[in-house]
Amino acid sequence: MSIKIKTEDEIQKMRVAGKLAADVIEMIQPHVIAGVTTGHLNQIMHDYMVNEQQTIPATLNYHGFPASSCISINQVVCHGIPDDKKKLKNGDIVNIDVTVIKEGYHGDTSRMFEIGTVKPFASRLNKVAHECLWLGIQQVKPDATLYDVALAIQTHAEKNNFTVVKEYCGHGIGADFHEAPQVLHYTQPELKEIILKPGMVFTIEPMINLGKSDVKLLADNWTVVTKDRKLSAQWEHTLTVTQTGFEIFTLRTDEQPVLPVH
Ligand code: MF3
Numbered sequence: 614m615s616i617k618i619k620t621e622d623e624i625q626k627m628r629v630a631g632k633l634a635a636d637v638i639e640m641i642q643p644h645v646i647a648g649v650t651t652g653h654l655n656q657i658m659h660d661y662m663v664n665e666q667q668t669i670p671a672t673l674n675y676h677g678f679p680a681s682s683c684i685s686i687n688q689v690v691c692h693g694i695p696d697d698k699k700k701l702k703n704g705d706i707v708n709i710d711v712t713v714i715k716e717g718y719h720g721d722t723s724r725m726f727e728i729g730t731v732k733p734f735a736s737r738l739n740k741v742a743h744e745c746l747w748l749g750i751q752q753v754k755p756d757a758t759l760y761d762v763a764l765a766i767q768t769h770a771e772k773n774n775f776t777v778v779k780e781y782c783g784h785g786i787g788a789d790f791h792e793a794p795q796v797l798h799y800t801q802p803e804l805k806e807i808i809l810k811p812g813m814v815f816t817i818e819p820m821i822n823l824g825k826s827d828v829k830l831l832a833d834n835w836t837v838v839t840k841d842r843k844l845s846a847q848w849e850h851t852l853t854v855t856q857t858g859f860e861i862f863t864l865r866t867d868e869q870p871v872l873p874v875h
């Protein structure tokens with residue numbers, strides 16, 4: 614499938630959708646504390662999307678996914694199902710991933726949260742995963758390739774002795790939740806042929822593991838965990854290629870571009 618170039622009108626709608634997705638993540642932040650259930654967090658976000666934003670939670674019923682967000686704790690890599698019986702506890706690291714639809718267009722973003730005091734290695738994993746996202750984003754400009762994006766991410770992860778998940782990737786996004794291209798976070802020669810052009814819109818969402826890169830799908834057919842049950846971290850933004858570089862649609866108000874300290 615070829616990669617769609619969005620019109621200026623579509624870009625404007627995606628700017629709006631992206632901002633709304635970022636707003637959901639900002640809204641939920643003070644609620645992400647020890648003792649709260651992931652089911653309750655999902656309910657707050659669902660109500661906010663539907664009642665305050667008049668957005669559609671894109672994950673709800675998406676290929677049968679049963680919730681309005683994905684909440685992935687510790688060894689859960691992605692697609693964690695919110696659960697009224699699952700409480701966050703001190704020391705957990707948690708990814709919350711939300712996708713909204715507004716006027717037919719999607720905005721998709723996620724971030725890590727730390728509950729109370731987390732182990733230094735857990736904090737470092739979160740930080741490096743965040744840096745991986747930003748290093749990938751900083752490759753984005755006309756005539757760069759998705760190989761450049763993947764290389765920046767993989768190099769930084771491996772330099773820190775972490776690994777990159779291969780089974781799940783970023784994606785083109787627009788009127789469809791997931792469309793071409795697949796945005797891999799590890800290098801493959803074929804990626805050199807995917808040349809970035811202004812008006813392309815996609816996500817970058819590296820999943821970085823503390824141990825081995827292998828993952829396993831649980832029996833619920835959604836929850837993805839690390840095979841070695843060590844920690845995994847993920848951050849995600851939706852962005853477009855501009856004439857000179859990139860524009861991030863899902864930037865939060867508190868967020869500064871991140872550059873790793875070498
Ligand atoms: N938001 C996820 C992504 O970044 C997709 C979740 S699909 C679901 O692409 F069905 F698991 F919700």
Ligand code: CO
Pocket residue numbers: 721783784816818849
């Ligand atoms: Co995504």
Ligand code: CO
Pocket residue numbers: 710711712721722723818849
């Ligand atoms: Co997402």
